[in-house]
Amino acid sequence: MRTHTMAPTLMLLGALSLTVTCSTASSAYSDAATVGARTGSSTASARVHGVDPSKIKGLRIVSDNSEDTSCRFATSYPDVPGARAMTAAMKKDVEQRLATFRSTACEDGQDNGEGTELNIGHQFLVASGDVLGVRLTTKDLSAAGSGLSARTYWYDGKAHAYRTALGLVADGSRDAFVTALKARLKGREGVDATALDDAFSDPASRAAVLDDMAFTADGALWVTFDRGDVAVPAAGTLTVTVPKKTITPWLSAFGKRAQQQTVQPSGPLDLGAHHTPAPAVITHTVSGADHTDCKKVRCIALTFDDGPAAPETATLLKYLARYHARVTFFTVGQNVAAHPGLVRAEARAGHEIGNHSWNHPDLTRLTRRQIISQLSRTNAAIKAATGKTPTLFRPPYGAINQTVRNATTLSPVLWNVDTEDWKYPDAARVARTVINKAGRNDVVLMHDIHPTSVAAVPEILRTLTARGYHFVTVSHLRATM
Numbered sequence: 200m201r202t203h204t205m206a207p208t209l210m211l212l213g214a215l216s217l218t219v220t221c222s223t224a225s226s227a228y229s230d231a232a233t234v235g236a237r238t239g240s241s242t243a244s245a246r247v248h249g250v251d252p253s254k255i256k257g258l259r260i261v262s263d264n265s266e267d268t269s270c271r272f273a274t275s276y277p278d279v280p281g282a283r284a285m286t287a288a289m290k291k292d293v294e295q296r297l298a299t300f301r302s303t304a305c306e307d308g309q310d311n312g313e314g315t316e317l318n319i320g321h322q323f324l325v326a327s328g329d330v331l332g333v334r335l336t337t338k339d340l341s342a343a344g345s346g347l348s349a350r351t352y353w354y355d356g357k358a359h360a361y362r363t364a365l366g367l368v369a370d371g372s373r374d375a376f377v378t379a380l381k382a383r384l385k386g387r388e389g390v391d392a393t394a395l396d397d398a399f400s401d402p403a404s405r406a407a408v409l410d411d412m413a414f415t416a417d418g419a420l421w422v423t424f425d426r427g428d429v430a431v432p433a434a435g436t437l438t439v440t441v442p443k444k445t446i447t448p449w450l451s452a453f454g455k456r457a458q459q460q461t462v463q464p465s466g467p468l469d470l471g472a473h474h475t476p477a478p479a480v481i482t483h484t485v486s487g488a489d490h491t492d493c494k495k496v497r498c499i500a501l502t503f504d505d506g507p508a509a510p511e512t513a514t515l516l517k518y519l520a521r522y523h524a525r526v527t528f529f530t531v532g533q534n535v536a537a538h539p540g541l542v543r544a545e546a547r548a549g550h551e552i553g554n555h556s557w558n559h560p561d562l563t564r565l566t567r568r569q570i571i572s573q574l575s576r577t578n579a580a581i582k583a584a585t586g587k588t589p590t591l592f593r594p595p596y597g598a599i600n601q602t603v604r605n606a607t608t609l610s611p612v613l614w615n616v617d618t619e620d621w622k623y624p625d626a627a628r629v630a631r632t633v634i635n636k637a638g639r640n641d642v643v644l645m646h647d648i649h650p651t652s653v654a655a656v657p658e659i660l661r662t663l664t665a666r667g668y669h670f671v672t673v674s675h676l677r678a679t680m
Contacts, residue, residue, distance in 0.1 A: 250323035252537040255279060255468055257475035259509050260321075260537050261290070262648045263297075264559065266621055270305035271596050272297060272317040273505075273559035275533065281470025282331050284361035285354040289335060292350065293319055296337060304341030316340045320533060320558035324413045327464035329356030329471075330457045332413060338560065344432045348425045350410045355453045356470035364412040365405065367420070367454035376449050377405060380422060380439055389434025398429050414461040418443030479513030481544035483520040489549065489671060493679040497639045497668045500676045501526040501659070502614065503647040504555055504593060507534055507541035515653045516544055522660040524670035525549045528647070529593040529612070532557035532577030539584035546585040551672035554578055554592035554609055563598045570606040578609075591673060612673050614644040618655075621646060626654035633659045640680055642673060 252258055257280035264273040274297060276289040300317040317339050324332035331354040339346040353362040368376050377399050384390050398408040411423040420441040426432050443458070450458060459465075491498060506512045507530060519526060528545050530552060535542050546552055556562065556573040565573070574592060582588045592609040599611055616636045620629045629652055633643055645652050660670070671679075 250326050252277070252323055252326070253539050255323075255326050255537075257472065257477075258537055259476070260534050262505060262508065262531075262534070264505060264621055264646070264648070266596055266617075266619070267305075268596070269314050270301065271314055271561060272300060273595065274317070274319040275558065276319070276321050276335060277323070277333060277537075279326075279331060279354075279468070279470065280475045281356065281472030282354040282361075284359075285331065285333070285352050288361050289333070289352055292335070296339070300339060300341055304339075314561075316561050316564065318558065318560045324351065325457060325461045325464070326468040327460040327466060328456070329469060330354070330453075330460040331356070331468060331470065332457060332461075334411070334413065340564070344426055347436075349423065351413055353453070353457060354470065355456075356468075357456070358453070359471065362453055363406060363410065365409045367412055367451060367457060368449055369451040369454070372449035373405070377409075379441075383439060384424075384429055384437065387430070387434075387437065389430040390437075391429070391431060395429045414458050415440070416462060418447070418458050418462045420446040420458075476509075478538075478540060479510055481513055481516050481541070481548070483516065483544075484547045485525075485549035489525055489675050491669045491671055491675065491679070493640065493669070493671065493676055497666070498671050498676055498679070499637055499640070499663065499668050500642045500671055500673045501633075501645065501656075502529060502553075502593070502612070502642060502673065503527075503645050503652075504529045505531055505534070505559065506647040507538045507545070508648040509538055509541065511650055511653045512538070512541045512545070512647050515647050515656060516541075516548055516550075518653070518656045518660065519550070519670075520548060521657075522664055522670065524660055525551070525672050525675070526670060527551040527553055527591070527612075527673045529553040529555035529591075530577070530581065531555050531559055532573075532580045535577065535580040535584055539580070542581065542584040546587070551591070551674055552581055552585060552587075552589055553612065553673070554581065554589045556592075556595050559595045561596055561598045562594050562603045563600045567602060567606050570603055574607050574609060612642065615641040616643040618643065618645050618652070620649055620652040620655070624649060624651040626651045627658075629655035630658040630662075634662050637663060637668070640676060642676070 259278040260275055261278050262275045265271055274293050276293055278286045296319065297317065304315045319335055319337050322334045324334055332351060334349055334351045336349045351364045353366060355362050381395055381399060384395060385392060399405050408424065408428050409422065413421050415421060422439045424437045426435055430437060503526060506528060528550055530542060542552060554574055554577045557576050562570050562573065578588050590610060591612050592607065593612050594603060597613050616633065618629050618632045647653055
């Protein structure tokens with residue numbers, strides 16, 4: 200009986216030449232969780248095209264965070280004009296994960312004394328022609344094991360429709376596709392035969408387990424299974440790479456277009472959006488250095504974390520220009536990559552640009568290699584935008600230890616005044632907090648991803664200027680105190 204049931208599968212495998220990469224969660228997701236890029240095999244990793252998000256017209260990064268020491272989170276996903284249904288799907292998933300995290304990890308007191316954390320970052324897989332692909336990578340420290348998972352989202356501009364990962368494969372080819380995957384996975388270390396059968400037992404289960412698929416630059420298909428999907432958790436993630444010649448006949452019409460746009464991008468992304476927001480044009484430029492002597496006058500350093508954000512940062516720059524105020528922006532790398540023009544505008548206006556990691560994880564929970572990746576990748580994005588490498592960094596959540604210090608030559612910057620603007624979306628309250636708490640040579644923490652925080656700035660500038668304060672960058676404050 201076994202011979203008869205396995206023979207077709209073995210013949211199919213012989214034709215497929217599938218490859219499987221098995222790795223532990225710590226290795227397979229080490230960069231995925233911290234810099235937003237998933238890894239499979241090292242050879243396949245080198246064959247992935249990069250996407251320049253700054254070329255996506257009207258792109259907005261939707262970000263949210265909490266600085267609560269016992270319930271830390273930072274989430275982001277892209278909002279691309281024309282891909283409303285896909286944006287809605289990502290929004291729903293992120294909000295559900297965040298709600299679950301808050302209820303189970305924060306409200307129920309699962310804190311182990313060190314605080315817990317949720318981080319959701321994004322990576323563009325393809326953004327060309329009428330095809331958009333995005334991967335969201337989640338690190339949930341309140342979950343069992345590594346808490347790492349990922350999901351890919353696809354948008355078909357030709358049909359104006361959101362597609363799941365399984366939508367890359369034609370309906371009539373899914374049985375053959377699944378049979379091939381199961382056969383190749385069976386016998387791998389840690390794979391449980393019963394769990395494998397259950398994972399593909401019905402359409403709903405298939406869609407759930409096959410939720411992370413993407414093409415390499417040579418047209419092969421990566422199928423990645425999260426930790427515990429088809430194997431015991433200790434086995435980590437499993438990635439099956441299906442060669443182009445094998446997968447192409449099984450692809451849906453959209454899947455073939457997604458494959459083609461990944462292999463050979465045809466040009467700018469065009470999803471047929473009726474309206475694409477135009478980027479704000481920031482013209483304010485300063486010439487010369489700031490000669491404010493903080494030994495003789497009252498100085499204060501306003502700092503803004505987590506940006507740049509569109510349109511909030513552009514609005515903030517206009518407010519600052521009116522009062523000739525200089526501030527320090529601690530930018531997140533994935534947002535710098537999306538909006539380098541805003542970072543250039545910050546620098547031209549005399550503001551200081553600091554490093555706030557690639558996607559806002561607690562650096563003290565990472566390995567040295569991961570910390571270096573977080574900071575060096577962000578340094579590179581800032582230098583590409585401004586021509587200068589930053590000298591300062593602010594560790595997300597203010598979390599720093601000796602491992603973090605030893606992994607970088609950047610100088611860490613914390614704060615004296617916390618506005619808690621992430622907790623209270625009230626411009627008047629944020630302004631009162633700064634005005635009431637501000638003291639000479641203080642460093643104030645704010646976030647330019649929140650519209651209410653930006654709206655608080657004019658009152659802060661107006662009131663403190665009247666009190667004789669000068670607004671300077673952190674480095675200038677340090678150098679002249």
